[in-house]
Amino acid sequence: MSVLIAIPARYASTRYPGKPLVSLKGPDGEKTLIRRSWEAAVAVQGVDRVVVATDDTRIADHATGFGAEVVMTSPACQNGTERCAEVAAALPGYDVVVNLQGDAPLTPAWFVEDLVAGLRADPEADIATPVLRCDGRALNGFLADRRAGRVGGTTAVFGVGGRGLYFSKEVIPYTGKTYADEDPTPVFHHVGVYAYRPAALHAYPSWPLGPLEALEGLEQLRFLENGRKVLCVQVQARGRQFWELNNPSDVPVIEAMMAAMG
Template sequence: MRTVILIPARYASSRFPGKPLVDLRGPDGTKSLIRRSWEAAKAVQGVAEVHVVTDDDRIRMAAESFGASVMMTSEEAENGTARCTEAVARYGIEADLIVNLQGDAPLTPPWFVDALIATMANDKVADMVTPVIRCDRESLEHFLADRRAGRVGGTTAVFDHDNRALYFSKEVIPYTGGVVPEPIPVFHHVGLYAYRPAALAAYASWRMGPLEALEGLEQLRFLENGLTLRCVPVDGRGRVFWELNNPVDVERIEMVLMAQEDMS
C-alpha cells in the first residue's frame, strides 16, 4: 500500500499565530514545532514520501532549511484536510493512502501511523481512519482545565461497537457527571488521518455543514456526508500524547519530550 504523509502547516492560526515556528526544547536541543512534527513523520517506516504542505514562505524556508520537501498551496485552504486535498491535486500525488499528520502534533509516535495503515489494508468499508487514545487522569484533567479556562483544547471522540465514528467535539464527551468511572470513558482524538484518495477528493466538493461550522472540526464534514470514518484505538505505551493548541501547551509538550528521554 503506497502511503504518502502530508504535514499541513499554516502561519495564520487564530489561536496561536506563527505556531509552526515556535521553538520547543527537548533533550536533543531546541527545534521548531514544524521540525519536530516532520521528524515524527520521518520516523514512520515504509512510507513513500513525506511533504510539508503550507501557504507561507516563512514556514517553507524553515522547513527547507532542515531538509524537508515542501508543497505550496493557496491561502484559501480552510483547514489541514483542504490543504492536503489541494496538494494532492496540484502536485499529482499518486498513493493508495494519504496520511495527514498535522503540523502541531510532534508527539505522534510512529506506531499510531502504523495502526492506521494496517487498519486500512484490512478494512474494505472505511473511507478514512483516525486514532483515538483512552484518557488517563492527567490527560482528562488537561481537557477539563482548558474548558474551565475558556480555552479550545484537544478534541474528544465517541464511536460505536464497530469503532465507526459517531461524533467529535471540542467539548469533553461523553458527559461523565461528577464521578468519572474506570476505565475512563473519554477518548482523546489524535489529530491524524489516513484517507483513501477518493474520500479526500470528495471532501473538496462538499460545502461546510452546520456541525463542522460550529465545532471547527474538519472530520465532521465526512460524517455529515455519510462516509465511514473508523476510529482506531491506539496504545500510548507509556508516552503522553498532546497537540500544541495554545501557548500554554508549549510547556506541557516540552515536559513530555524531556520525560521521553528519561524513559529511553
C-alpha cells in the same frame, strides 16, 4: 499500500499566529514545531514520501533548510484536509494520504502505522483516525481547560466496529464521575492524525461546509455529515505522553513531556 504523509502548516493560526515556527526545547536542543513534526513523520515505517504543505514562504524556506520536501498550497485552504487534498492532486498515485498535523510533534510512529493497517483491514472505511482512551489525569486536564474557557483536546465517540459517531471540542460522553489519575475512563481523546483514501479526500473540498463542522471547527465532521465512514482506530500510548500545541500555554507542557521521555 503506498503511503504519502503531508504535514499541513500555516502561519496565520487564529489561536496562535506563527505557531509552526515556535521553538520547542527538548533533550536534543531547540527545534521548531514544524521540524519536530517532520521528524515524527519520517520515523513512521512503511511510508514512501513525506512533504510539508504550506502557503507561507517563511515556513517553506525554513522547512527546506532542514531538508524537508515542500509542496506549496493555496492560501484559500480552510483547513488541513483541504491542504492535503491539494497535495494529493499534485502528487497522485498513492493508495493512502496521511495528514499528520503540524501541531502534534509527539505523535508516535505506531499511531500512523495502525491507521494504515486499519484502512487495509476495512475496505469500507473512507478515512481512519486514532483515538486514545483517557486516563483520569488526561480527562481532568480536558475538564480543567473547558472550565477555564480554553479549547483543549478533542474527544470522540464511536460505535460497533470503530465507526465514528461524533467528534467534539467538548468532553464527551458525559460521565458525572471523578477518576483517579491512573484510572481508565470511557472518554477517548481524538488524536489529530488522519489517513484518507484518495477518492474521499478528493471529494472533500467539493462538499459545502456543514453546520456541525462550522460549529465545532473540526474538519473530520464534514466526512460524517456527508455519510462517509470514519474509522476510529484505538491506539495505545505504550507509556508515551501525547499533547497537541493549541495554545501558547501548551509549549511548557510539551517541553516537559519531551524532557520526561528523554
